[in-house]
Amino acid sequence: MASSFSASWMRGDPRALEFLPDRFRHRAARAEAVTAAASRTVAPALHAALVARHARLAPSPARERNLELLARPGTTAVVTGQQVGLFLGPLFTVYKAASAIVAARALSEETGRPCVPVFWLQTEDHDLPEINHSFVPRASGEALRVALDMPGAATSRTPVAHCALGESIPHALAMLHAELGSQPHAGEHLELLERAYRPEATMADAFAEVLSTLFADEGLVFLDPSDPRLAPLAAPLHRRSLEEASAIAHGLAERGDALSSAGFSEQVHIRPGAPLSFFSPNGPEGARYRLEPASPPGTWHLVGHPEDASVTTAELLSWLEREPLRFTTSALLRPLLQDTWLPTAAYVGGPGEIAYFAQLAPLYAHMALPMPLIVPRARFRVIDDRVRRLLDTLGLSPEDAAAPRDEVLARLAAQKTGEGFEPPEAIEARLVSAFASELARLSERTAAFEPGFARALSRTDKTVRGGISRLVARYGRAIAQRDQVTLERVERLRAHLFPAGAPQERTHGLPYYACRFGSRAFTQLVLDACAPFSGDLKDLKP
Incomplete structure (x- = not known):
């Protein structure tokens, strides 16, 4: 089975670094990337299109300053981007934008050169089923799916740039009101969504309006490649x-x-x-x-x-x-267009995009373009009060809860020893120890006259250890499932942190967290927690 490139790269695996050096970790390499980017300038036609596009957004002095900076020679950019999902799509959209802002700020401080954060609105794709919905976590753990009714979405090949939200958007907003209207900050966030998400608006326009409002103080700049003024470029x-x-x-x-x-x-x-x-x-x-x-x-x-x-x-x-x-x-040509148009010093991406760039060195070389720094986006896990209560009740840490479900249940089963059940870890240790002892004795007896027998012993050892582990996990589940309340709590906790088995940030949308804690307060929490050039998973505790 092939390894995950991004995970190997983040660990510093030499095999992965052969394809994509981790230059983002080294200050000297970051300075080199900024110097290389500063030698390129934004074309006047591109700049004029950006200014015209931003005139449709709510005023932001910080964004206006950044647009002015982009017109000046020597300015560089940190770029990130994402498909324009409903209500901003998964939480990692906000994490990406914050990561680009913090990285641009850090590069400016390190090098003394102006660096502008730019968000690329990915509007050329046609994957409507990937973006026409948003998930709202509920107290029960099960997330509410809020989706647009877009007939033909599954087979549509039309770029999302040309897809209006349509007549089902009021129903989607009404679902949010019904679910989140009682939250402390629901009024201001739902009002923002209602201003942006109108039937006649496109997915891209609504997305940009909300994200630009969240990051107005940071001056986040937006680029939409489907803008007709940019097509000739x-x-x-x-x-x-x-x-x-x-x-x-x-x-x-x-x-x-x-x-x-x-x-x-x-x-x-x-x-x-x-x-x-x-x-x-x-x-x-x-x-x-x-x-x-x-x-x-x-x-x-x-x-x-x-x-x-x-x-x-x-x-x-x-x-x-x-x-x-x-x-x-396409996915592989988009970065080249980005870096043809912009003085990109760094690109902030998630695991999939990191893997794209591992493929792209030949294309950058062919086009005689320097590849920017590839910077992993910030990764967060929101531990709100209801998640904290579940963790405390179960006696688990977030890291414990991140283990596979069977391991979590086995760990909790170990707490049931007062009922006469031996902890699963003790059973596994005893079985493995006894088997290993007998296997070692057999190895000693056969080593002198059958050297090749060692390979068979090694294979058997691996097989038996795996079987023991599965057996003990089943034992642990059986004990844990005797307590239906504990089982339900584990399921609810995992639904909050790993909905449908995926990381929270890849499933849950922003509306719940913005309505609960405040749009700007949650955004500021993310910004404050972002560590430039890190990519490590951190817990947010509003």
Whole structure:
């Protein structure tokens, strides 16, 4: 089984560092990245588009200062980004934005150069089912799913930039009111959501309005690649993606083979000869399709097109000249567009994005662009009062609760020894000790005349230890499940911290925490807890 690249990289595994050096950890490397980024400038047309886009947001003196800084030579940027999920999507959206702000501040202090935090609104994707909902944790532990009714979402290929919220958004807001209206700060946060999330608004506009309000004091700048004013500026990169598709795909495929040989898997599969651009044949607001080489040469198949259509290179280049907004980036091309447009010193990303960048060195080299620092985003676990009560009642720490469910139950079972049950750990230790002793005796007897027997003993040892561990875990569960109250508390605790088995930050949305503790208070708590260039998991205790 392939290892997780991001986890290995965060541990400093030399295999992972071969593909993506951890330059973010070293002050000298950070200074080098800032110097390299400072040699690039923001094009006047891009800057004008940014200023026009931000005029639609609530005024922010800090953001206006940052926009002014971006027009000056020598200014650099720390970029992060995310799909524009409903009500900001999972909590890690806020954590990403805060991480970029804190990293930009730290780089400015370290180098003396201005550094601006920029949030890339990922609006070119068409994965509506990934973004059309938000989860609200409940006291029972089970989260409430608040979703938009968007017919055809599962099969839609339209970039989310062109998707209006529609007539179901008032119902989604009403669900939030019903669930959260009694919370201490519900009024101000729900009012903010109602101002932003209107039926005629797009997912991107509503997302940007809320996030810009949360981070108005920090001057977070937003960039939407689907802005029609920016499409001509993306055209040169899409042209190279088409004309040099074979060479680019070959370099990325070799990189994928090297990752596989080192024990890692590709985050993004590379298709032979395929460009990294998507094309919308029926216009920017129509379906987007991946391109694959077809026959005769110079022809491209639109993958997934209902009529199995194809298009020629000449036709694509003609459309690129006339209507460049028909072209959108893939996950691997987006970072190149970002760093073509911006003086990016660092990119703040999550585990998936870190794995993307492990693949990207050949593409950056091909485009003659320096790769920015890759900085892991902050990771948090919110321990509110109801979670604290459960932890105290069960006698667990957050780290204890992070263990697999069976281990948590086995640990609690050990507290039942007063009922005459031997602790699971004691049983496991005794069984393993007895087996290991007999295995060692057998090894001594056979070593002299059968050296190869050692391998069989080693395999048996591993198998038996695994079997004992599973047996003891089942024993622990059986004891713990005798106490239905304890079992329910464990399930509720895990639902708060690991809903559906995933980290809290990847499932729960902001509305509950903002309504409970205050939009700005919770945002400030996150900002204060962010340690630049860390990526370690920390507990937030509002």
